[in-house]
Amino acid sequence: MTSARSVTALVVGAVVLSAGSLPSQAVKVDPARQIAYQAWTSTDDFLAGQRFGTTVADGTLTFGTSTGTRSYVDPFGDGTAKTYDQTSWVSPQVSTGFGLTELIASWNATTPPGTWVEVSMAGTTNLGTTTKWYVLGRWSSGDDTAAGDIHRTSVPSQGDANGSVAVDTFQSASGQWLDRWQLKVTLYRLSGTTQSPTVRSVGAMASRLPLDKKVAVSPLGGAEGIVLDVPTYSQETHIGHYPQWDGGGEAWCSATSTAMVLDYYGAGPSAAETAWVDPSDADPQVDHAARSVFDYAYDGAGNWPFNTAYAGSRGVDGFVTRLRSLTEAEQFIKAGIPLIASLSFKKGDLPGAGYGTNGHLMVIVGFDQNGDVVVNDPASHLIASNDQVRTTYDREAFENAWVPHSGGLVYVIPPEGTALPAPSDPQHNW
Numbered sequence: 001m002t003s004a005r006s007v008t009a010l011v012v013g014a015v016v017l018s019a020g021s022l023p024s025q026a027v028k029v030d031p032a033r034q035i036a037y038q039a040w041t042s043t044d045d046f047l048a049g050q051r052f053g054t055t056v057a058d059g060t061l062t063f064g065t066s067t068g069t070r071s072y073v074d075p076f077g078d079g080t081a082k083t084y085d086q087t088s089w090v091s092p093q094v095s096t097g098f099g100l101t102e103l104i105a106s107w108n109a110t111t112p113p114g115t116w117v118e119v120s121m122a123g124t125t126n127l128g129t130t131t132k133w134y135v136l137g138r139w140s141s142g143d144d145t146a147a148g149d150i151h152r153t154s155v156p157s158q159g160d161a162n163g164s165v166a167v168d169t170f171q172s173a174s175g176q177w178l179d180r181w182q183l184k185v186t187l188y189r190l191s192g193t194t195q196s197p198t199v200r201s202v203g204a205m206a207s208r209l210p211l212d213k214k215v216a217v218s219p220l221g222g223a224e225g226i227v228l229d230v231p232t233y234s235q236e237t238h239i240g241h242y243p244q245w246d247g248g249g250e251a252w253c254s255a256t257s258t259a260m261v262l263d264y265y266g267a268g269p270s271a272a273e274t275a276w277v278d279p280s281d282a283d284p285q286v287d288h289a290a291r292s293v294f295d296y297a298y299d300g301a302g303n304w305p306f307n308t309a310y311a312g313s314r315g316v317d318g319f320v321t322r323l324r325s326l327t328e329a330e331q332f333i334k335a336g337i338p339l340i341a342s343l344s345f346k347k348g349d350l351p352g353a354g355y356g357t358n359g360h361l362m363v364i365v366g367f368d369q370n371g372d373v374v375v376n377d378p379a380s381h382l383i384a385s386n387d388q389v390r391t392t393y394d395r396e397a398f399e400n401a402w403v404p405h406s407g408g409l410v411y412v413i414p415p416e417g418t419a420l421p422a423p424s425d426p427q428h429n430w
Helices: 043-047 253-264 284-293 304-312 326-334 395-406
Strands: 034-040 050-052 054-057 060-063 068-073 081-090 102-110 115-125 134-139 163-166 169-172 178-190 198-208 319-322 339-345 357-367 373-376 390-393 409-412
Touching (some): 043 054, 050 054, 102 115, 102 134, 102 304, 102 319, 115 198, 198 319, 253 339, 253 357, 253 409, 284 304, 326 339, 326 395, 339 395, 390 395
Antiparallel strands (some): 034 198, 050 081, 068 081, 081 178, 102 169, 115 134, 339 409
16 A cells, blocks of 8 residues: 555546547547636735635735634544634635536645634535535644644535535535535634734636546657656655554655655755654655644545645645646646656556555656656655655556546645746646
């Protein structure tokens, strides 16, 4: 088992052409991959939403005047209720132009001790029903519960006739989709204190994917021969470390990948921040990442937006989206931005890996001259050695372990303010 997060084909209600609609002798073409990303990242963006006690300044959303209080019993705490002041912000409604069946939110926030944020989404179904607010995450970058921090958590058992939430992903009910959606961010701080969380970005990726089980290899995108110098860390060297966070390193592929990208930018934790880690651990930043992304309800370190939120708390930007192909991934490599990709494959389906997995994450760091994918695979060869992490996988095999299974899901983590490559598709997915 290389990851605590399994991925499956995330599709509902895809539109499929009937054979009768195809011209004679035509080759059947898979339906389009419908993916759209929308984010709010500036003063003007936040001013376009509805503010309930929140203040917008210098491109961030923060506490203004409390609109009320909430008594919150941390389900993973000691059972004691704590009272928090609250304010909130609601985004404009977004229409993607297609009926979305899945949505994953992302955010970058700073949460001083005693503060936290909650991100929720609601929408309108194709039946004209307005959904409830589904909670997509309760986030605190710290875990000092004595200071009022909460145990960061997803919220299970929210399903109803309109949809449900699978850890971090809203999924519409069978046969339904959403025509419009919006996000709500609620800011909390311990009553009687003046500390405030600040939110500098929030967004979401909406998608409706075809039922393809195999995709054709994508055309080369111009990044052949470019390999980024991302440091290599093996999750296997952390087996047995701190089992209270997802059982230890064997399931830390997501956290290990996030740690590699942060250190690539020089944004990893300091020695003082990792002083709690056993000094015999050569890569304490991996343990620190696992602790900092851990989802207590999911009981794992593989919550996708929790990983990008952790990265975003360290002076870089981070969000989750889906790409349509490795051609799109190449544009990020050309811009100097590695990508963390979510895959699933049986043993033998990804030649050279030496293992199979229901869900795994690794870092795309470049492409060789043939367009094959150069990765930092934290479980490479299942060998506990950082020297074994860098490997190259066949382009077509990698694409088919990635696109049909997670829908091409990636963490995009660039330095704050870095211009992203221009999307080539009119339907922007970043």
